[in-house]
Every structure is written in structure tokens, then in C-alpha cells.
Amino acid sequence: MPDEAIGTSARRAGAAETSPGISTPGITRPDPGVVARLRAIGTATISGELNRLGVRSAAITGPVPRTPGATVAGPALTLQCLPKREDLALADEYADPERSLHRHVLYHARPGDVVVVDARGDLESGIFGEMMLTYFAAQGGVGVVVDGCIRDFGSASRLGIGLWLRGTTPNFHSQTALMPHAVNVPVACGGTTVVPGDVVVADDDGAVVVPIALAEAVAERAEEHLEWEEFSRTRLAAGGDLRRYYPLTEAARPEYEAWRRSRAEQQQGAQRAEQREERR
Template sequence: MHTIEHDIERPDRDVVAAFEEIPSTIVSDVTGNVGITMDPGIRPASDGIEMAGTAITVKAAPGDNLIIHKAITMAEPGDVLVIDCDGYVGTGHVGELMCTSCKANDLAGLVIDGGYRDSREIAEMAFPVYGRGVNPQGPLKQDPGSVNVTVSCGGVSVDPGDIVVGDDDGLAVIPGDGAERVLELAREKLDAEDTTREEIEDGTYLFDLKGYDELFEELEVVGPEDSIQ
């Protein structure tokens, strides 16, 4: 069954925009490091990417991009296309012209768990694109697929309206209904790290600041003489 849902609930745009200043590492830290960061196989097409936007989710058949073309026409400024192609990299599902269309219509970025092409042109266009691989093979256009359904991208379940944060380290996903709380925690974490950084620059060790000595004392530390010969 193919589903196309035009109306989705988006978080407040000011909240989404605020995540542009929050690194993916911080999002991961304050959300417990579990199930919210995409796997490292989804990589940025270029260095220096900073992205935050609202997910428009796409379920596309591996090797086919007809539904992706449709989703681009449905997305609003500030949205991120999150495309689930089952990790298939035997086809470049999106290329320069499609990404140019996304950029021209003020989308925040594109994430595809699958292959893309025109990698050099995409890298030079200063539009945030993440994908699992590059392949020059062109796609088919015969399987509609679905838009704005729950998808799996990079091992993370993504719903339409979730917030996607991306940078050079990778991608983190924030459920739309919990965005304000995550933003609050992220800002507190950044402030705390600023204080910690000052102490480190003065010569204090993280090992001491964080009390890791207590954890270390609980370990059974062995030396070379204890190894099996």
C-alpha cells in the first residue's frame, strides 16, 4: 500500500531554528545516547555541514525515485527530506538537479539511506546532503512509494515532524513532541561544557573533574605479568 499524507504537525519553527546551534553530539548526550543517532554509514556529502530541520519522511522502493520527486513538491521551507531506500546503494536515487530544486525551495537538507550521485556537484552547492553511498547508475520511476509515514533511516525510526540535526559528526533525530525539553537540556549541557573547558585549559584533567578515579578503582587492573603467555 502506498500512502501520501500532506498534513503533518511541525514543531515551532523557532525551536527548530535553535537546533542549528546545537551539535549532534550534544543532542546524543542529553537524550541518553540510545536509538537517536543514525549509524555512521550515513555520511555528509561535504565537510562543514550544519543542518536542522523538520522531517518529511519518504519510503522509496530501492532503485526508484518517483516518490522522492513527489515529496520534494510537498516539502516546505525548513524541512529535511528523510528517505528510506532500505540502504540500497546500487542506484543514485537523487542527484544534483533534485538537490538544486530542494535548495531553491529553501529546504534545510536531504538525508537518504541509500545511494545518490553527482557527488562533486552536490558537495560544491553548499546544500546539506547525507547518504549511504555514491553510484552513477540512474533510478527507475515506476513505484510510487509513500510520503510522511514512519520510516527507518540509518537505524533510527523517524516520524514526520521529528527534528533532524546534522553536522560533520553525523545525524541525530529528536521527536517533535519532545523538542523543547531536548533544547533546554542541550543548552544546559553546552553551558556546562563551557565551564569545564575553562578548567581543562587551566590544566585540570577531565579524569579528576568527572570523578573517574572512583570508576577506575572499581576495575581489576592487570599488568603484563598477569597476561597469558
């Protein structure tokens, strides 16, 4: 059964038989409109708003941006790794490959998804390489956050997906200290709990995790925050007083409200002009 996108009436996707005899759970996907709004906001503002909503720190610590300028937001597909035990892990990279669960998290990929990997901070195991990430990109995946390493970084970085990593290595996934253990279960990535389906937003500051139940509230609060910051930025750039404009003080609020009204009128005028042009 394939994973399905959902709207406000969330429901859990069932398990999918990702290979004959192997089933792994699907995820609940958030409203794509909310995801798009979060992507436009950015991680710094989201982190602050989550803190004000009671989530002390939503930032994933350790993985850093390796594809400068990339900004992604999408539901989390999760992969959990454990310390390798030789009687449970494959010794050969290509022996019975469908037993390797790092493949199976990618089989759930849909357009806009982000894979989050609990690789225990390990710097010797390349969880994914170019070939598997090529597959992920072709399914519409947009980003990968690994508390550990990938390999084939040079080629992988040119696939058009965002990469947030602790490092890189020539080794394959189970060559040294790790083995993939579970797909789409809650994981700890960089000291932060990630539940399958949570919205992961990542940019040049790093990656943050928005709990799916808070996504709408975070988007609403963060959009309001961005608006007053835009106003304050214009005033600060013109030489305004930092103490007055950042954060926005009550003394500056009437000025801000007038700016909002003026901007709304300008936007409405521009829309009417566009409509007149379309009717010609």
C-alpha cells in the same frame, strides 16, 4: 493545501495535491525557535540528552557527512522506498515522471526542511540527482539524509545543502533494485525510526532524530549541558583535573556557579554599553 509551520499548538497538515490526481500527506512542523536552538547545540550533546530522556539511540547509522562543515536542523520530510517490482515501477527514467514519488516529497519542501530517505541501505540506486536537488535547494531545503545513494554528487555537493549519504552511484532512482513507495510516512533510516515532522539535526558527527514531542525538553537540557561544558573546557585547557571537571563534579559546582554569575554580569555590562552607543 500547503504544509504550514506551527508553534506550540501543533496540528497536522493535510494532504497536498502535489500533482494532478496525486495527493501525499503533509507534515506537522515544530516551533522554528526550538529548531534553531537544537541546531546550535550539535548532535553529540543531543544524542546524550535523548539517551537520558529514555531514547536509547537517536543516531542514524550508515549515512555519513559528505559536505564537511555543514550543520543543519529541520523538520523531516520522509520518503520510503521498497524493493523494485517491475509491474509497479517505471522502466524509463523520464516516462510519466509525476508517477515517481521521489519527486513528490520535494514538492512539500519549505525553508529549513530536511529530506530523510529510507533507501534500505541500497548502493545501486541514486534517489536524487543534481536537477532535483537544485529544485529542493531553491525551495529553501537545507539537508538530505539518505540511507543509500544519490548521483551527480560533484554538482550536488556545491548546491549549499548538507548531504548525509551511504554512497554515490551513476544510476537513477529506479534503475536497479528500488522504487519510491510512500511520502511522509514513518520510515526506518539507518536503523532509526523517523516520523514526519521529527527534528533532524546533522553535522560532522552524523545525523540524529529528535521526536517532535521531546524537542523543547531536549533543547532545555542540552543548553544547560553546553554551559557547564564550556566552563569545564576553560578549566581543562588551563591544566585542570579531568576528574574534577569532566563531568562536572559537585566539588567543582560552586566554582561553576561563580563563573556563571561573572559571565552574566559581563554580558549585561556589554549590553548596557551597546545601548549607550546606540543612544549617541
